[in-house]
Amino acid sequence: MSREQRPNPRLNEDLLFNVAPGGPPRYSRLSNRPVQYLTVVDRHGQVIGYAWANDEDDAAGWVVRKAGGDEAFNEGSVWAIKLHDAKARAIVPSAALAEMIQESDPTKSSHVVPGSLTEAPNVEAVRRLANPE
Template identity: 55%
Template sequence: MAEPPRTTVRRDEDVHFELVAGPSTYRARTDRPVQYVTVANGQGTVLGYVWANDEDDAAGWTVRKAGGDEAFNRGALYVSRLRDAKARGISPTAALAELRQYCDPARPSHVVPGSLTEAPSLAALQERAAGD
């Protein structure tokens, strides 16, 4: 049985793309000192660190390599909270201060009370997370 010939419809209109902005985010890099808090799971295992630097409008989540998949997955919550804070127009360190309220060890992950500290750079914090 013969197949009917295919007809390809071609369009000759110009295609116009519109640039659509994604969610508001802080910068993901800084070479300056960062303030950070430690995040742990319900058993007290350190999963990673939430960090911030106002001078570069930067903040983010640094996963602790030894925390494995759980550390990576739990970080999404803190990244989401940082995006919400940026959308509200608050500074990175103010966002970090807000995150410190999530300190209930009964939760799947929490900010370790009293863990706010400073690292000389984001690179130094990342080295700590890789070596812990």
């Protein structure tokens, strides 16, 4: 006699995901308005990514340059954390960029390119700059 194994009924149930309120404050990652952005390079002068901001949408973010590889990704986390910390202190996005410029140190593993504060028509333009297809 053969015994047919039945699948566990719990494996057929739909998973329910409930959004939990709270968590750390974050800038919005979306803005269709003009944004300011900074170019960030590694110690060899290679672009690793861009920090961008828009005050009207309370939006800011970090865009890593994928061509920079793992080093760009790892170094970029420092700049993303700077944005998270600025939001936690209730600093407007453009002031967060200003802090990044002021605190940038060329002797560190990555830094803001002096004079690189520029405007783009929107976040997508910065993303295309970082990762042209």
